[in-house]
Amino acid sequence: MVAPQQQKLRVTGPVAITGNSLAEGIVVWRTADGTWSRRMSDAAVVSTSEEALALLQMAEKDGINAVGCYVAHVATDSQGRAKPLNLRERIRTEGPTVALPGQV
Amino acid sequence: MYIYDQFDRTFLQQRVAEFSDQVERRLAGQLTEDEFKVLRLMNGVYLQLHAYMLRICIPYGTLSSAQLRMLAHVARTYDRNYGHFTTRQNIQYNWIALKDLPSAMADLATVGIHGIQTSGNCIRNTTTDHRAGAVAGEVDDPRVWAEIIRQWSTNHPEFTYLPRKFKIAVSAAEEDRAAVLVHDIGLRLLDDGNGRAVFRVMVGGGLGRTPFVGKVIRENLAPEHLLSYLEAILRVYNAEGRRDNIYKARIKILVHELGAEEFSRRVEAEWESIRDGYLKLDEVAISDIRSRFRYPDFEALQDAPSELVAALMNPAFARWHENSVGRHKVPGYAIVTLSLKPVGGPPGDATAEQMDAIADLADRYGFGEIRVAHEQNLCLPHVRQKDLPELWRELDAIGVATPNVDFITDIISCPGLDYCALANARSIPLAEALTERFADLDRAKNIGRLHVNISGCINACGHHHIGHIGILGVEKNGQEFYQLTLGGKADENAALGQLLGPAVPYDGVVDVIERVVDTYLDLRQGEDEIFVDAVKRLGVAPFKERAYVAD
Amino acid sequence: MSLIKDDRKVADIFTRIDNDAAMPESGSVLVTAERLEAEWEALASRADPVGVIWPNNRPVVDLAPYLSGLAVVALVFPIFRDGRAYTQARHLRERHGYAGELRATGNVLRDQFLMMHRAGFDAFEVTKPGDDDAFTEALRRYTMFYQPAVDGRQTVLRQRLHSRGIG
Numbered sequence: 001m002v003a004p005q006q007q008k009l010r011v012t013g014p015v016a017i018t019g020n021s022l023a024e025g026i027v028v029w030r031t032a033d034g035t036w037s038r039r040m041s042d043a044a045v046v047s048t049s050e051e052a053l054a055l056l057q058m059a060e061k062d063g064i065n066a067v068g069c070y071v072a073h074v075a076t077d078s079q080g081r082a083k084p085l086n087l088r089e090r091i092r093t094e095g096p097t098v099a100l101p102g103q104v
Numbered sequence: 105m106y107i108y109d110q111f112d113r114t115f116l117q118q119r120v121a122e123f124s125d126q127v128e129r130r131l132a133g134q135l136t137e138d139e140f141k142v143l144r145l146m147n148g149v150y151l152q153l154h155a156y157m158l159r160i161c162i163p164y165g166t167l168s169s170a171q172l173r174m175l176a177h178v179a180r181t182y183d184r185n186y187g188h189f190t191t192r193q194n195i196q197y198n199w200i201a202l203k204d205l206p207s208a209m210a211d212l213a214t215v216g217i218h219g220i221q222t223s224g225n226c227i228r229n230t231t232t233d234h235r236a237g238a239v240a241g242e243v244d245d246p247r248v249w250a251e252i253i254r255q256w257s258t259n260h261p262e263f264t265y266l267p268r269k270f271k272i273a274v275s276a277a278e279e280d281r282a283a284v285l286v287h288d289i290g291l292r293l294l295d296d297g298n299g300r301a302v303f304r305v306m307v308g309g310g311l312g313r314t315p316f317v318g319k320v321i322r323e324n325l326a327p328e329h330l331l332s333y334l335e336a337i338l339r340v341y342n343a344e345g346r347r348d349n350i351y352k353a354r355i356k357i358l359v360h361e362l363g364a365e366e367f368s369r370r371v372e373a374e375w376e377s378i379r380d381g382y383l384k385l386d387e388v389a390i391s392d393i394r395s396r397f398r399y400p401d402f403e404a405l406q407d408a409p410s411e412l413v414a415a416l417m418n419p420a421f422a423r424w425h426e427n428s429v430g431r432h433k434v435p436g437y438a439i440v441t442l443s444l445k446p447v448g449g450p451p452g453d454a455t456a457e458q459m460d461a462i463a464d465l466a467d468r469y470g471f472g473e474i475r476v477a478h479e480q481n482l483c484l485p486h487v488r489q490k491d492l493p494e495l496w497r498e499l500d501a502i503g504v505a506t507p508n509v510d511f512i513t514d515i516i517s518c519p520g521l522d523y524c525a526l527a528n529a530r531s532i533p534l535a536e537a538l539t540e541r542f543a544d545l546d547r548a549k550n551i552g553r554l555h556v557n558i559s560g561c562i563n564a565c566g567h568h569h570i571g572h573i574g575i576l577g578v579e580k581n582g583q584e585f586y587q588l589t590l591g592g593k594a595d596e597n598a599a600l601g602q603l604l605g606p607a608v609p610y611d612g613v614v615d616v617i618e619r620v621v622d623t624y625l626d627l628r629q630g631e632d633e634i635f636v637d638a639v640k641r642l643g644v645a646p647f648k649e650r651a652y653v654a655d
Numbered sequence: 656m657s658l659i660k661d662d663r664k665v666a667d668i669f670t671r672i673d674n675d676a677a678m679p680e681s682g683s684v685l686v687t688a689e690r691l692e693a694e695w696e697a698l699a700s701r702a703d704p705v706g707v708i709w710p711n712n713r714p715v716v717d718l719a720p721y722l723s724g725l726a727v728v729a730l731v732f733p734i735f736r737d738g739r740a741y742t743q744a745r746h747l748r749e750r751h752g753y754a755g756e757l758r759a760t761g762n763v764l765r766d767q768f769l770m771m772h773r774a775g776f777d778a779f780e781v782t783k784p785g786d787d788d789a790f791t792e793a794l795r796r797y798t799m800f801y802q803p804a805v806d807g808r809q810t811v812l813r814q815r816l817h818s819r820g821i822g
Contacts, residue, residue, distance in 0.1 A: 023131060024201040025155035064133045068151050068525070086582055087530075088521060092153050096522035098532045101186040102455040111811045115799035122796050126766065134785070142736050143766055225736065255801040255811070261773035262745055262804075265738025342742045343714070377750060382803045388821065389812055 016043035019069035041081040108216040124206035148219025159222040164250040165193035165476040169463040176459035227257035234477040238485040240433035246276040267345035268353035285598035308359030311564035319364035332383040336375035400471040405436020415493035427507035442504040452480030520560030527560035529577025529584035570594040572636040591639040657787035711739040732761035748775035768793040
């Protein structure tokens with residue numbers, strides 16, 4: 001869970017590009033048709049560092065819609081759609097692991 | 105309480121207008137993220153895991169009830185109904201949208217609050233003891249000097265693009281509760297022996313990757329020279345601080361690499377040319393700032409009024425009174441700490457409802473004044489002792505009267521991986537689990553004063569290096585592990601904690617801490633030897649021996 | 656590139672001369688620090704104005720001996736958030752009494768114009784489209800300034816005392 005922007009890029013499995021939406025800061029995932037989706041299952045999944053870098057570069061050029069983009073390792077379901085692999089992506093997808101104050 | 109006037113308000117309005125324009129230009133694509141990021145940081149806007157985070161400045165931890173109500177309003181209107189109080193006397197909102205910021209900041213500005221310079225490579229919030237102006241034994245109210253520093257450092261034309269962030273703290277009591285020794289500049293106001301107040305100046309303290317205790321570079325600085333001296337320090341840092349590596353860019357690295365003596369020589373050389381210039385503080389300037397601080401109209405009261413004495417027959421009230429109420433310098437008054445560390449809850453948070461209720465209580469019982477402690481609790485600094493029983497009932501009703509201040513469950517914690525993009529591990533659920541293990545009040549009281557500090561990464565926002573027990577989250581093979589240290593101290597005898605042993609997986613931390621605590625209880629020289637003193641006496645070895653052995 | 660001076664766009668009469676380029680016989684020239692130090696005698700005897708581009712990692716005290724013969728000192732912001740030139744600017748204006756043109760070059764953006772102006776810059780090389788037109792507005796963003804600087808703008812304290820008839 002070292003902050004991904006500080007890691008060197010080493011693709012060891014399926015990855016996707018993720019960031020936060022500019023206007024709201026909500027977690028978004030880069031899709032195959034070059035847009036952003038709030039659903040992780042919509043993410044374009046690749047498995048080589050060349051493809052990942054290419055996707056990341058396209059995503060970063062799109063600085064008007066998403067910021068803080070990076071390459072995230074993901075797990076995939078039976079249809080090959082992305083789902084969280086590690087705790088960080090699980091937290092980004094599902095929210096904090098603790099109840100918010102005032103919540104029951 | 106500092107009273108903002110039309111000039112302060114105009115400045116704030118201009119700041120809000122400037123930032124609103126910058127947000128608009130960013131959303132329209134006229135500013136790149138690289139160009140904008142620095143600007144938004146200087147208004148307190150971070151990007152976290154789930155959303156933007158807005159860090160609002162609470163200058164020297166002092167709030168009016170109107171300001172606290174506005175903090176509640178922002179939580180309710182633009183966020184998820186709560187805020188988090190930080191180790192630098194600020195408040196953070198975790199769910200802010202960028203497009204809402206101009207509106208939120210305009211609202212905050214109406215009561216003189218802002219996020220100016222709470223992030224970025226500039227001079228941050230100058231912090232001090234949350235009991236300033238209420239506790240006995242202060243040479244002067246440090247908040248007056250913190251305000252002088254605040255104004256000097258706000259939108260400073262030369263020091264807005266420093267190599268890295270810059271944090272200043274001031275203390276004026278014998279017991280340093282502002283952790284001045286672990287700040288970039290630490291200032292202690294002391295009596296020079298002849299009844300005059302002078303500053304002892306320390307530089308190069310700090311936590312994070314390379315923690316250091318600050319070095320004294322000037323033993324007694326006359327207050328009129330405060331700003332010119334700070335200017336000289338900042339100027340040397342701005343010109344010579346490293347900019348090639350963000351992990352080596354703080355002033356503590358420059359002081360370390362040059363040596364304190366050489367660093368001091370350069371500061372003094374710079375200072376010689378400017379000490380008698382326009383930054384010299386004359387009496388008119390100091391009096392103006394001082395006059396804008398309003399103090400309560402204290403009544404002439406006695407200590408231990410009958411209402412209080414009678415109420416102390418109630419064991420629950422007595423327990424809270426002994427734990428959370430401190431001596432005030434004025435007879436018949438008291439300093440009340442409001443614990444934001446409920447058992448099983450996230451440390452340092454308050455809901456909008458709690459904030460509103462506390463604002464009301466401050467109006468009724470505390471001259472409308474609230475303080476934020478860097479231990480992430482709140483405080484009502486001026487309460488009549490005869491009002492304590494009533495106040496306690498009301499505090500208890502809103503859940504801020506847990507009698508655990510300074511105890512093991514009064515945990516200081518960063519937000520950690522649940523919120524923060526920099527984190528390696530979670531901190532909040534660990535804090536919650538610890539409070540549950542040690543929930544029993546008698547047990548916590550028996551253990552006594554014990555500061556647990558948790559940081560989710562090496563940036564040390566939880567100040568783990570100076571925790572009596574420090575916990576640092578690290579990542580090993582995709583799992584959360586925690587390094588534990590013992591014996592850190594944040595006060596005038598500041599020290600960094602020593603490593604206990606190998607890092608512990610998440611599931612084992614609470615047990616290890618329990619074994620450390622049991623070791624202390626077995627080996628202490630009576631109840632009066634608090635945990636951190638026992639560690640100093642015994643060293644880490646006896647704790648390490650028992651901490652890692654499973655029952 | 657637009658050159659802003661005295662709050663408006665002006666033509667830049669100075670030509671930048673590289674280290675290995677031949678020095679023109681006449682005309683206003685901007686040279687590097689190395690060239691300034693190596694060829695000072697020749698430069699000082701030119702009929703037309705001479706200026707220097709001084710790097711942001713050298714103390715301006717080294718530049719002091721040449722100041723009386725310079726019409727322009729250009730300081731450098733390699734990236735806008737590298738703020739060393741602010742200190743250099745203040746040293747030049749306040750310590751060394753430099754009164755000639757002090758020019759901001761490099762990554763000079765509209766959101767830093769006012770800070771630069773306060774620090775003593777009076778000329779700005781602006782390359783980002785649209786920022787030059789925003790100059791006047793940028794300088795009017797604030798009317799309240801807490802700390803004194805060489806720009807002579809009245810501080811909040813002085814305004815406050817003045818409004819109460821003191822000082």
